[in-house]
Amino acid sequence: GAKWTYDGPQGQDHWSERYPYCGGALQSPIDFKSDLLRFDPTLRPIEVQNYNLSPNEQLTLGNNGHSVQLSLSPMMSISSLHNQYTAAQLHFHWGSASRPAGSEHTVNNKQYAAELHVVHYNSDKYPNISTAVDKSDGLAVLGVLVEVGMFNPAFEHILKFINGIKYRDQKVKVPGFNIRALLPTRLDEYYRYDGSLTTPPCYPSVLWTVFRNPITISRKQFLSLATALYSSNAQDSAPMPLNNNYRKTQPVDSRLILVSFKE
Numbered sequence: 675g676a677k678w679t680y681d682g683p684q685g686q687d688h689w690s691e692r693y694p695y696c697g698g699a700l701q702s703p704i705d706f707k708s709d710l711l712r713f714d715p716t717l718r719p720i721e722v723q724n725y726n727l728s729p730n731e732q733l734t735l736g737n738n739g740h741s742v743q744l745s746l747s748p749m750m751s752i753s754s755l756h757n758q759y760t761a762a763q764l765h766f767h768w769g770s771a772s773r774p775a776g777s778e779h780t781v782n783n784k785q786y787a788a789e790l791h792v793v794h795y796n797s798d799k800y801p802n803i804s805t806a807v808d809k810s811d812g813l814a815v816l817g818v819l820v821e822v823g824m825f826n827p828a829f830e831h832i833l834k835f836i837n838g839i840k841y842r843d844q845k846v847k848v849p850g851f852n853i854r855a856l857l858p859t860r861l862d863e864y865y866r867y868d869g870s871l872t873t874p875p876c877y878p879s880v881l882w883t884v885f886r887n888p889i890t891i892s893r894k895q896f897l898s899l900a901t902a903l904y905s906s907n908a909q910d911s912a913p914m915p916l917n918n919n920y921r922k923t924q925p926v927d928s929r930l931i932l933v934s935f936k937e
C-alpha cells in the first residue's frame with residue numbers, strides 16, 4: 675500500500691489522515707500500568723503447536739521496509755484459545771544503536787530494547803490472514819519483550835541472514851528452526867487485552883498476548899539488528915536506516931488489561 679513511516683511527514687502522528695482506524699478505538703500498543711491490571715484466574719497457559727520447525731523447512735526472511743519479517747509454517751498454531759489461530763509471520767520492532775529502547779508495549783512506562791511479534795489468524799473462521807486481518811476476532815499476536823543480556827542462539831538463526839535483506843523488498847530463504855526458543859520459558863504469565871495492528875491500517879482486530887518475561891539477546895546481536903537494515907530499496911541514492919520502528923503507546927480508554935499472574 676501507500677508508504678507510511680514512523681517519523682516525519684508520513685509518520686505515526688499522520689497515519690490517521692490516510693488510515694482512519696489509526697485514529698480510532700482499541701489501538702495498540704499500550705502501557706501496562708500496574709494499577710490498571712486485573713488478575714484473571716481463567717487465563718490458561720498459552721499452548722503452541724508445531725513451533726519446532728525442521729531445518730528442511732524453507733522459510734522466507736524479508737525486509738518489507740517496516741521490519742524484518744519471517745514467514746511461518748501453516749502447521750504452527752496457538753491451540754489454547756477459544757478458536758485455533760494459525761501462524762502467518764513474525765517480525766520485530768526495535769530502537770537504534772544509540773538508544774536500545776524500541777519495544778512497542780511498555781511496563782510502567784519502561785520501554786524494552788525490542789519486541790518480537792508472532793502474528794496468527796483465526797483459522798476456524800477465516801481461510802487466510804488477508805480475510806482475517808480486518809475482523810474483530812481475526813488475529814492473535816504473541817508479543818515478546820526483548821532486553822539486552824545473554825546471547826540468544828535462536829535469534830541467531832535469523833540474524834545470520836540479515837545482510838542478505840539489507841534493503842526494502844529483499845528476501846532470502848532460510849532453514850526452519852525451533853521458533854519456540856524465541857519465546858520465554860514461561861507461557862503461563864502474560865498480559866491480555868483487545869487491541870489493534872500497530873501499523874497501518876491499524877485494524878482493531880488483534881487479541882494481544884504479551885508475555886510477562888522478556889527474552890534476551892546480546893548487545894552485539896542488538897547492534898546488528900539495529901544497524902543492518904534500510905527502509906529504502908537498494909537503488910535509492912539516499913539510504914534510509916531502518917530503526918526506531920515502534921509505535922508510541924496509545925490511550926487505554928475503558929479497556930481492561932488482564933493478567934494471568936498474581937504478583
Ligand SMILES: NS(=O)(=O)c1c(F)c(F)c(S(=O)(=O)CCO)c(N[C@H]2CCc3ccccc32)c1F
Binds near residue numbers: 741763804807
Ligand atoms: N505489530 S503488528 O503485529 O500489528 C504488524 C506489524 F507491525 C507489521 F509491520 C506488519 S507487516 O505486514 O510487516 C507491514 C504492515 O502490515 C503486520 N502484518 C500483518 C497485519 C496485516 C497483514 C496481512 C498479511 C500478513 C501479515 C499481516 C503486523 F501485524
Ligand SMILES: [Zn+2]
Binds near residue numbers: 767791
Ligand atoms: Zn509488530
